Amino acid sequence: MDMRGAGHDLESIIDQAIALLDDIGLPDLSMRRLAGALGVAPSALYWHVANKQTLLAALADRIVAEAAPADGVDTTALALRDAILAHRDAAEVVTSSAALGLSSGAIRERFHAAYTRAGSSDPARAAAVAEQFLLGHTSLVQQRIQAATIGAYDANPRDVDTSTRAEFADGIAALSML
Amino acid sequence: MDMRGAGHDLESIIDQAIALLDDIGLPDLSMRRLAGALGVAPSALYWHVANKQTLLAALADRIVAEAAPADGVDTTALALRDAILAHRDAAEVVTSSAALGLSSGAIRERFHAAYTRAGSSDPARAAAVAEQFLLGHTSLVQQRIQAATIGAYDANPRDVDTSTRAEFADGIAALSML
DNA sequence: ACCTGAACACCGTTCAAGT
């Protein structure tokens, strides 16, 4: 009945890492803390993963993969926004991994497909621009949420999300013409 | 003639920190390394600065303040982009500090003024959107530059900048109508 | 006013050795 140290594959490590991310946030998410939550020695993680950056890239891919499928540029953008805002500090995780070649590029692919369907004349460029706006937006929203939970900023952290959603939609509408 | 440990004010610490940032990058910029470069014990820094995050926010303000003045939305955006891309890992420094209440908000103020001059109907919202795009863009550009210097990506790191400048101008042009 | 020295509670990562 003792399962400590047994049967951990990469997927279960990612599961636990995301759960821990939501609980304690990125600054406190250490390899040692994650190993502790898995009931394993820190060094055990390095059998499954090359290093911390690679692991974070895997988290980023999983988080982005959870975004609902969508057809239009605007609905794609909102789905990706929702997926990122669903996990604590996810914007920073995704941004840090995005252009290091470590993450899969799923964000750009989704935007590329949406812009192609919309008849864009340069879907690759449009997708790059949309990705940049999405990541900048979610980064600032999530930092405002965090500031609000500490009590530094707005009254209610729960509706920083909704109050910035319209702002985001405005930006995407402007960029939809690319 | 021995000046070690003497006469450091906050400004000279920021100077040295930015020089060190350009040399070794953000991941290696530790308080201990900075103290070493200043010829001082690590603990000495804490007389001048509350903590590392506060110091990084001061770096962000200094970097943004170096942007050339500009009137239009597009010229303002390009000036801010140039200022950020002028220092290694500056996008991450600025983004991390931006909405934590630690940085001064100079980016938003500059965009706000530019959009007001341009006759925007909601300059505050437009400025927020433009800031988000600027930060997302510079983050991805700088990570691509870094990836290129490691040799992972493009052939020439020096013109990742120029090749993405047109992309940026496209996005800003679309957002200029806000 | 400004700095040192020493300590506290941590990190990521490697690697021999175990089973």
Added chain:
DNA sequence: ACCTGAACACCGTTCAAGT
């Protein structure tokens, strides 16, 4: 195949004590 134990080379930060 998968994990432990111990080590290496670091972190940010605090705080008494010095000058």
